[in-house]
Structure formats: C-alpha cells, structure tokens
Amino acid sequence: MDQKLMNVLTIFLFLMLAFTTKIQSSVVFDVTSAKYGGKPNSDITKALLNAWTDACASRRESKVLVPRGTYRLKGAIFRGHCKAPIELQVRGTLQAPKHTSQVTSPDTWVGFRYLNRLTLSGGGTFDGRGALSWKQNDCNENKNCKSRVVNIRFDFVNDTIIKDITSLDSKNFHFNVFACHNVTFQHATITAPGESVNTDGIHIARSTMVTVANTSIGTGDDCISIGDGTSQLKFTNVTCGPGHGISIGSLGGHRDEQPVTGVIIKNVTFNNTQNGARIKTWPASYAGLVSDIHYEDITMVNVSNPIIIDQEYCPWNLCNKQIPSKVKISNVSFKNIKGTSTTPLAVNFICSRSVPCENVEIAGIDLTYTGHKGLTNSQCSNVKLATIVNVTKALACGNHPPIITSKNHTKSHTSTISRSKNYQTETKNQTDSVVGNESTRGHHRKYGMV
Ligand SMILES: *[C@@H]1O[C@H](CO)[C@@H](O)[C@H](O)[C@H]1NC(C)=O
Ligand SMILES: *[C@@H]1O[C@H](CO)[C@@H](O)[C@H](O)[C@H]1NC(C)=O
Ligand SMILES: *[C@@H]1O[C@H](CO)[C@@H](O)[C@H](O)[C@H]1NC(C)=O
Ligand SMILES: *[C@@H]1O[C@H](CO)[C@@H](O)[C@H](O)[C@H]1NC(C)=O
Ligand SMILES: *[C@@H]1O[C@H](CO)[C@@H](O)[C@H](O)[C@H]1NC(C)=O
Numbered sequence: 373m374d375q376k377l378m379n380v381l382t383i384f385l386f387l388m389l390a391f392t393t394k395i396q397s398s399v400v401f402d403v404t405s406a407k408y409g410g411k412p413n414s415d416i417t418k419a420l421l422n423a424w425t426d427a428c429a430s431r432r433e434s435k436v437l438v439p440r441g442t443y444r445l446k447g448a449i450f451r452g453h454c455k456a457p458i459e460l461q462v463r464g465t466l467q468a469p470k471h472t473s474q475v476t477s478p479d480t481w482v483g484f485r486y487l488n489r490l491t492l493s494g495g496g497t498f499d500g501r502g503a504l505s506w507k508q509n510d511c512n513e514n515k516n517c518k519s520r521v522v523n524i525r526f527d528f529v530n531d532t533i534i535k536d537i538t539s540l541d542s543k544n545f546h547f548n549v550f551a552c553h554n555v556t557f558q559h560a561t562i563t564a565p566g567e568s569v570n571t572d573g574i575h576i577a578r579s580t581m582v583t584v585a586n587t588s589i590g591t592g593d594d595c596i597s598i599g600d601g602t603s604q605l606k607f608t609n610v611t612c613g614p615g616h617g618i619s620i621g622s623l624g625g626h627r628d629e630q631p632v633t634g635v636i637i638k639n640v641t642f643n644n645t646q647n648g649a650r651i652k653t654w655p656a657s658y659a660g661l662v663s664d665i666h667y668e669d670i671t672m673v674n675v676s677n678p679i680i681i682d683q684e685y686c687p688w689n690l691c692n693k694q695i696p697s698k699v700k701i702s703n704v705s706f707k708n709i710k711g712t713s714t715t716p717l718a719v720n721f722i723c724s725r726s727v728p729c730e731n732v733e734i735a736g737i738d739l740t741y742t743g744h745k746g747l748t749n750s751q752c753s754n755v756k757l758a759t760i761v762n763v764t765k766a767l768a769c770g771n772h773p774p775i776i777t778s779k780n781h782t783k784s785h786t787s788t789i790s791r792s793k794n795y796q797t798e799t800k801n802q803t804d805s806v807v808g809n810e811s812t813r814g815h816h817r818k819y820g821m822v
C-alpha cells in the first residue's frame with residue numbers, strides 16, 4: 373500500500389517536474405555554436421539566418437541567441453510563420469553596413485514578417501551606423517528617395533514583445549510597425565543625434581493595440597509618428613528628446629486612408645523637442661478621420677511648439693494652403709500639461725475651415741515661456757473647444773480665466789477668432805447660450821470657435 377502510494381507520488385512529482393521544465397525552457401539556437409559558426413567581430417548574416425530557420429521550424433518554443441560581443445550584419449528578414457513562439461535574444465551589438473548599398477534589402481536592415489508570439493529581447497543594440505546616409509537623405513523632399521533603410525521593421529506581426537533593446541543611429545526610421553496587432557515595446561532605447569535626418573523613433577500604421585512603455589527616445593525626427601489605420605495605441609512613461617515630438621500624422625496625403633482612433637499618450641516628458649503633443653494633416657487633402665486622442669500628464673522642457681494641431685502642415689511649401697484639409701479631427705484632449713515653451717505660442721490650433729475640429733478639451737495647461745518677449749499665448753482657428761478647465765485665458769484662445777467644472781451643466785460659448793500671422797483676436801464675436809440653471813453659470817462651458 374505504502375509502496376503503491378510512493379510510486380504514485382513519484383510519478384506525480386516526475387510529471388510536475390517535466391511539465392514545469394517544459395514551460396520554462398525553450399530550445400536555444402546560439403549563432404556562435406559550432407553548427408552556425410558565428411564569431412564576434414565578423415559577419416554573422418548567414419549564421420543568424422540559419423539559426424532562425426531552424427528555430428522557426430522547431431515545434432517547441434525556441435530562442436535564437438546572439439551572445440555578447442559585436443557582430444556585423446548585412447541585413448536579415450526573419451519570416452514566419454513559425455511553428456511555436458520564438459524569441460530573438462540579442463545580448464551583443466549588431467552593426468549594419470555603413471553604406472546603404474551594402475544592406476541586403478533596399479528598405480530594411482532587420483525585418484520581422486508574418487509572425488505570431490515573437491519576443492525581441494536581450495539588452496543588446498541594433499547599430500544602424502547611419503551617419504553617412506543622413507547626409508544623403510533627401511526623403512523629406514523627394515518621394516522617390518533612395519535612403520529608406522529602416523533599422524527594424526515589423527510587418528504583419530501579432531502578440532509580440534520588444535523589450536530591453538536599443539536601436540542606435542538608424543539610417544532612416546528606427547522602428548516601423550505595419551499591419552501588426554498587440555505589439556508592446558517595453559524598456560526600449562532609441563538614440564540618434566538631434567540633427568540626423570528622418571530618423572523617426574517608432575512609426576506605426578495600419579496597426580492596433582500597440583503599446584510603448586518605459587521607453588526613452590532621442591532622435592532627429594518624430595519620437596513617435598502615427599499613420600493611418602491605427603487604433604488602441606498607448607504610450608506611457610516615455611521620454612522624448614531631442615526630436616520632433618509625438619505626432620498623429622501627417623494624414624490626408626493619400627486616398628483611402630483609414631481612421632486613427634483611440635490613442636492615449638500619458639506620462640511623457642518632452643525635452644528640447646521641436647513639437648510636443650501634435651496632430652498634423654495636409655491642406656488640400658483627401659478625406660480622413662482622427663478621433664479619441666488623449667494627451668495626459670505631460671511635461672514639456674524647452675519645447676518649441678508644445679501643443680499643436682496643424683491642419684495646414686506643409687513643410688516645404690509645396691501645397692495649396694488655400695484649400696482646406698478634409699481630415700476631420702474630433703474628441704481630442706490635452707490634460708495636465710506643464711512646463712516650458714521656447715516660443716510664446718504654446719497652444720496652437722490651426723483646424724480645417726471645411727471640417728472644424730470638434731470636441732477638443734483642454735485642462736490643466738500650465739506652460740511658461742522661456743524667453744523675454746512676453747507671456748505664453750494661444751492661437752485658434754476653426755476649433756470647437758468643449759471643455760476648458762484650469763487654463764488661463766491667454767492659453768485658452770482668449771477665452772475666460774480658469775473654470776472649475778461641474779458635470780451636469782453646460783454653458784455654451786461661441787466665438788470667432790481669425791488669425792494674422794502669430795497674432796490672434798482680429799475679430800471676435802461671442803454669443804453665449806446657457807444650458808443649466810443660474811447657479812451653475814460659468815462653471816462648465818462649451819466653446820465653439822469656427
Ligand atoms: C494577425 O492578426 C490578424 C488579425 O487578427 C490576422 O488577420 C493575421 O492573420 C494575423 N497574422 C498572423 C501572422 O497570424
Ligand atoms: C498580446 O500578446 C502577448 C504576448 O504574446 C500575450 O501575452 C497577450 O495575451 C496578448 N494579448 C491579447 C489581448 O491577445
Ligand atoms: C514599466 O516599468 C514599471 C516599473 O519598472 C513596471 O512595473 C511596468 O510593468 C513596466 N511596464 C511595462 C508595460 O512593461
Ligand atoms: C510607469 O512607471 C511607473 C513607475 O515606475 C510604474 O509604476 C507604472 O507601472 C508604469 N506604467 C506602465 C504603463 O508601464
Ligand atoms: C512617468 O515616467 C517616468 C519615466 O519616464 C517614470 O520614472 C515615472 O515613475 C512615471 N510616473 C508615473 C506616475 O507613472
């Protein structure tokens with residue numbers, strides 16, 4: 373009897389052990405193993421791709437390992453579908469060729485395609501060695517430019533985690549996320565000099581559920597830029613700078629763009645950036661939709677344009693600003709935004725004459741000008757401000773001192789402000805309509821400015 377029990381217990385323990393080992397361990401494919409033959413300070417392009425092919429075919433969870441050390445990589449496209457979850461753990465540094473022409477693919481240094489349950493990790497660095505290509509990069513002005521090598525691309529990738537990874541000195545964008553679902557960046561570091569051209573930190577398009585957390589981005593272009601067809605994005609605990617800020621857009625440049633909806637940008641510090649919280653669309657644009665965008669708990673340190681909606685975005689003056697944008701922007705909030713602006717114009721809403729911005733909320737805006745030309749102010753055209761809480765008149769498009777909200781009642785307020793250069797208030801007509809009882813007057817207001 374006792375013996376039987378012992379046997380049963382032994383078998384049970386054995387099964388437990390087998391089970392836990394199975395879920396904990398993955399098969400490791402080390403690029404420096406004899407089978408793949410990768411060596412530090414040499415080119416491991418072949419070794420890495422061979423290791424990936426074997427790992428991807430594994431029925432068990434697998435890990436491709438690049439140990440500490442520096443390795444050269446001409447380029448790699450890691451394709452799925454793989455049979456089980458797969459991890460690429462880079463503990464060392466991978467270096468791209470200096471010359472764009474030596475990268476294997478014309479637009480991608482490292483690419484991940486058609487994958488589920490991928491993990492990119494290891495504390496290592498993807499060094500794009502972009503200095504040469506920044507000098508040649510004319511992608512800002514030339515749509516057919518040659519220098520399009522993105523450091524790391526994810527195309528059609530789902531349920532993926534990118535953690536403890538550094539992208540350094542990319543030739544073009546650092547990360548490009550396209551047609552992906554449920555991708556989380558955590559504790560990533562993105563670094564390129566402030567003067568490097570077109571080195572956006574993370575560009576996201578046609579994707580859902582992309583999260584960026586605990587990440588530091590310093591680069592020569594947008595820290596994060598968001599293209600069409602994106603929803604349920606979340607950026608928290610991010611520092612941005614140098615760079616051009618976090619931007620929705622530019623949108624409206626192409627036919628059939630999908631909406632951008634549901635973006636939360638929370639606890640972000642912008643340090644020495646050109647812009648902070650931005651939404652931009654082209655004038656004379658195709659139709660589009662931007663809604664449910666929320667910037668919250670933001671610190672601005674020496675930022676040129678801290679809060680900006682620009683529907684006449686036209687960087688090289690090659691567009692017709694007379695024709696308004698057709699991208700509709702609505703349900704946008706800027707809350708608890710504090711810090712310093714290097715220009716007096718801290719809040720700038722240039723919305724479309726044909727489809728004005730609607731339901732824009734500003735609350736707790738406290739931005740001071742670092743210079744000596746006066747105080748911070750705001751400029752607003754074609755924007756319907758829904759709520760204004762704890763914002764000075766100067767920063768609230770000339771509308772009223774701080775207001776304390778009261779949920780149930782609304783005071784509506786419509787005014788027209790037209791602009792001339794950087795000054796507002798040329799003409800100003802205001803009509804009040806009051807909803808609610810007398811006691812709540814002046815407590816919660818709706819502002820419309822068209
Ligand atoms: C990723 O998810 C999308 C939407 O659920 C699906 O259409 C696509 O096939 C998935 N991709 C892969 C590689 O499984
Ligand atoms: C997102 O992907 C992660 C990592 O694979 C996974 O653990 C998580 O369950 C996924 N979330 C959803 C909602 O599918
Ligand atoms: C960010 O870091 C904090 C503290 O280390 C951690 O609790 C949190 O889970 C991290 N966020 C993500 C998405 O990993
Ligand atoms: C942000 O950082 C704080 C403090 O480290 C942490 O508690 C929180 O979980 C982080 N948020 C996210 C979404 O990672
Ligand atoms: C905000 O993010 C920073 C990192 O950028 C983190 O140190 C801090 O704890 C976060 N604060 C909160 C309230 O999550």
Ligand SMILES: *[C@@H]1O[C@H](CO)[C@@H](O)[C@H](O)[C@H]1NC(C)=O
Pocket residue numbers: 641643644673
């Ligand atoms: C801003 O960046 C500068 C370096 O460019 C750094 O010295 C400073 O500490 C940063 N400030 C904040 C608040 O992060």
Ligand SMILES: *[C@@H]1O[C@H](CO)[C@@H](O)[C@H](O)[C@H]1NC(C)=O
Pocket residue numbers: 644674676714
């Ligand atoms: C603030 O930004 C201006 C340019 O916008 C720059 O000249 C100046 O050095 C920055 N100040 C600090 C303290 O970084």
Ligand SMILES: *[C@@H]1O[C@H](CO)[C@@H](O)[C@H](O)[C@H]1NC(C)=O
Pocket residue numbers: 663664702703731
């Ligand atoms: C904006 O928010 C309102 C109220 O919450 C909602 O009814 C409306 O559908 C939203 N608009 C868009 C375009 O999401």
Ligand SMILES: *[C@@H]1O[C@H](CO)[C@@H](O)[C@H](O)[C@H]1NC(C)=O
Pocket residue numbers: 708735736761762
């Ligand atoms: C407005 O300011 C008061 C006093 O500083 C603060 O208690 C309240 O939370 C603020 N409300 C918003 C929405 O920022």
